[in-house]
Amino acid sequence: MAIKYTFQGLLIYMAMAAFLSAFLATVAGRRKAGQWLFMAGFCASLLAYVYRWIDVRHVPLQNLFEVFLCLGMVCYPISVVGRRVLRIGGQWADMLIAAIVLFPAGFKFHAEPQHLPPALQSWLFVPHVGVYTLSYIFMAMAAFRAAVHLCTAKRAAVVDAILPPEQATYTLIAIGFPLLTLGLILGSIWGKRAWGDYWGWDPKELWSLASWLVYVGYFHWRHMFGTQYARINSLWAIAGMAAIVITLLWVNLSRLFPGVHSYAT
């Protein structure tokens, strides 16, 4: 736990405060205020991201600090797409997710700029990590709806304009899954160019494959049973998110799995 006494840190804390207030305002029924605060948080996080970009002079997706900063920034746009295009409700969850993912960037990871090592100097670097970042937020939003579904399955009020949580989960996963697949494949192609193998059996690769397979399993399960066992559908979605969190964090933070991705700490 380390507080960042820098301009960069200030922007991150402002964004977190705005996201949290947006969440509180929304659950307190002040939806309009919540929306404004959500947008304000987005502006602060966008500023923090652009500031970082100028500071390090490459797209800031190199280490976990930068990835989490990016995760916090993309929550708002994805939430807007979810609401306007996909009829997904429950925006309070997206505000909470934005605050949560900014937490490690603000308090946990070091922000000291590093030189880009040769292995990361590839045109595949930005698409690979960027696409993963987007898909992770879709999956996180899906997992929240799944949790809501599990908690409220019996008494969910059906509002016409928005999808009920179980279907919202499915829709979010359906949109996030192609991005997840693309991230996996771009990583594989990059591995081939940088290290000689398109698949190296590295722990991080294997965890990302496992996460992807959980969603493949989810689709097939839902194809076979539909909403007959709706709660199990939601459990799949939560299991997928758990696997993603492990892929993203545990492999880097714990020294359990040494591998080529260790530089990404």
Place this chain on the structure above:
Amino acid sequence: MVRLKRSILWACLIAIAVLAVLSVYGAFLGADRAQAFFNSVPVVIYWGAFGVLLAAGIAVLRRLSWVPSLLLMHLGCILILAGGMWGSPLGQDLQKRFFGTERIRKGQMPVLEGTAENRVMVADSNDTQELPFSIRLRDFRIEYYEPGDLYIQSRNGRRWKLPAEAGRTQALGENLGTVTIQRAFRNFKMDVSGDERIAYDAPGGLNPALEVMIQKPDGTTARRYVFLHRAGHGNPNDPLVMSYEQSPRDYVSELEVVRDNQVVASKDIEVNHPLHHGGYHFYQHSYGQNQMGEYTILMVVSDAGLNIVYTGYAMLIVGVFWHFWGRRLWPTLRSRQAACAPVGVSGEVPNGTG
């Protein structure tokens, strides 16, 4: 028929779950042991069964062959499996036995600067095999990020970093004083005459160093020289430890492919930019120096099965985006534009939707 379809679907679900569990298990093994595990006979049988299951699914479940997006992604998976098995150690062994193809799957190749080499030390064995052509190393070099960094560490573990440029100053707090970089040398030399020592930058050669002035809190000053990538022999009572580091930006090997004494291809390879020739990729892997001079170590990898895998990737990607974005997101966006009102995405149960 319905029972057959149901069984295939169940088998598919189980196959996917088993693979997820195996992947997690493999993550605990570490890359090398995981590779051996996923190439072991029982797991290879599993890979084969998975492929057969996918093919059976396409043959029996009508929607898989009728809906192009579904067909693309499931066929893509078959190709990825097939390509992976074709290029795997077992696949290459079988090809050698049945078709007599003699291919190096993977190995390392040290090449001395100015010489040509065609021998490859084969991975996981003590064998050396020869390529039908040679690789000549014209030059090997390491490029660094300029200007490098001066790291300062106090005895109680505090660390500072400042760019290794003349004029940079760092205040270290009340007890330690201030550090200033006075000069940066490219090729440090020192003349000693009597008590006097004169440091200067000599032309040619390479011996980067920094001249650092430490202004102590009691008003006295001390001068130090810090050399690139060499830990100083600091006095253990000294309150500060300094080092001068540059991080590598690139490792570059200038290569030529030689067949029958003729140069047929050439490329400067770096990490992320391998050379592709004659069915092999050549990677910048490592480097070193011995009494004969500098050498590079290339990694040589056969590209067997790679095109099949990449075709599979392309099909999988096109299929997945078509299925989920093309058929869901795109119509929604279009109808929104037309009607300016939210219209449903098919979030309903996909049984029979299409």
